[in-house]
Amino acid sequence: MAWLPVDDEHVDGDFNNSTFEHRGRKTRFFKDGDRYFVETSDIDGGSRVLEVKGVAGISPLQQYLIETEPGRLQSLDIAWDQENDRWYHLYSDQALAPNDGYHWSGPYKNWNSRCAECHATGFQKNYDPRTRRYSSTQSEIGVGCEACHGPGEAHLAWANGASSSELSVFEGTDDQGLIVGFKDAFPHTEIEQCAACHSRREPNQDGNPLPGTPFHDSYRLALLRDGLYHADGQIHDEVYVYGSFLQSKMYAEGVRCTDCHEPHSGQLKAEGNGVCTQCHSQVGNDTFPSLTLKRYDSPDHHFHEAGTAGAQCVSCHMIERTYMGIDGRRDHSFRVPRPDLSASLGTPNACTDCHTDKPATWAAEELKMRFPDSAHRSSHFASVFAPARRGVTGLGEQLLNIALQETLPGIVRASAINLYAQHSGSEAPSDAFSLLSDSDPLVRAAAVSLTATLPASTQVQLLSKLLEDPLRSVRIATARQLLGVSLRGEEQGIQDAVQNANDEWRTALSSKLDYPETHMVIAGTALTLRNPKAAIRAFQEATQLDPQLSDAWIMQIRLFMALQDYTNAQITLQRAKKLIPEDVRLADFERLLKGR
Structure with a gap:
């Protein structure tokens, strides 16, 4: 529906x-x-x-x-x-x-x-x-069967009693005639299929990819950036679940969407705390042997009267935020409340979400008293992310240490690399380049930025393998990093790989030409390649699609002035003044142009 x-x-x-x-x-x-x-x-x-x-x-x-x-x-x-x-x-x-x-x-x-x-x-x-x-x-x-399971002809043949392998015109179907069957042994196949829609991401192609296509072939996932997530990874803007779930211990242990959700009805597998106590109980669940066997649905654990809102697992471990005015969405990182971080960093916490009359320090003391031996008061990446987001310098080593911690979720480590790239102009230490071969594609894609300050030949040497990475998002990130890097003298195989990755990048951009932000990327690419006229055209298309895109107006004026085309600079300035009159930068350009 x-x-x-x-x-x-x-x-x-x-x-x-x-x-x-x-x-x-x-x-x-x-x-x-x-x-x-x-x-x-x-x-x-x-x-x-x-x-x-x-x-x-x-x-x-x-x-x-x-x-x-x-x-x-x-x-x-x-x-x-x-x-x-x-x-x-x-x-x-x-x-x-x-x-x-x-x-x-x-x-x-x-x-x-x-x-x-x-x-x-x-x-x-x-x-x-x-x-x-x-x-x-x-x-x-609407979301039909084939949206998730792929073409259904072979499955219909199987359902009618015939052999799908004999009658199907599709290769690669399973024993029920399905291209994507979501087998228990491969939880990531299911998770990534759900994530195709339940994530904050941008596409690499036009329209729906064939079900079963790896997520990182089809999409570029938004990392834990300011405005989307709080510094500790909690949801802020509407991010649609996947980026949160990747942070969870449940994801790390192989929990899949359908362990909790019935995909065809859209309902939970059980009511109330029952969906959680399928696993989190004295009995546990044999599928997840690492579970601590303990009674969680009890006042001994949650310290609230049974049947009240405070006794619901989701109240503490899946805080809710409202979007579109009335649509409540829950954070799927399944985190333990950290009011101590709220007190020091201003991040939200489940305790004072409900106890609005109490400060975060009160909640932190309560948890310390009730759980004196808790491991959930140790250092947290948020203590580095929060100041890094504010532009505090000197945090490069700490950010790289977070990125190198393999016990942390890949989305956290990739976000640490992005923050490092934004704030560090110095050459990364040699041990950081091990991240280029990390098992997580988010980390590999982010890590290409660590080569930015290296000589061209060294960049190419380090990134050449990633040009043939199994996942498109990594290959595209590598192509972007090598933009403008001289390939003179490099072997033909590397030049061909760069060309192939660039073609994939161009295809990805071509699928989003109705996005104003795509034309900002195209303009930036043109500037890197020292083509100011192409950059102007791209900035003009960006402002055609979004007239309030102030940076695109400013860049047009700057480029016209750099080309000594003062007539078009003045025309663009007057158009910008009508559409973004509040931008104080326009006054500076007006003074400069008056002197011409």
């Missing part, structure tokens, strides 16, 4: 000529025969009547997809609250101008680009960058 047709059976919102007003802008919802429409003044060019072309979701809210031009679907920011039967605005504190990139009609709220891939089966975006139009297709709306 991630994507539903527009009809009386599936539209739950009030389209009986109802109206909703948000910060002076009115929207009316009505029907004309069997068709659903929205009339709104919250759009560029004045009030318009637009047709609803899709329904997104079923609980706790329902969104409506509006066709603003042929083929382009946008997610309306006014949604239907299923529980309270009311219209509400997803971002009640915002009053964005209709030409803002984050307005509901802008590129960041475009369904074809940002949403549909995870709400459809066999989706292809089909964006034409010349016309900026979409011709998207899908095998079916």
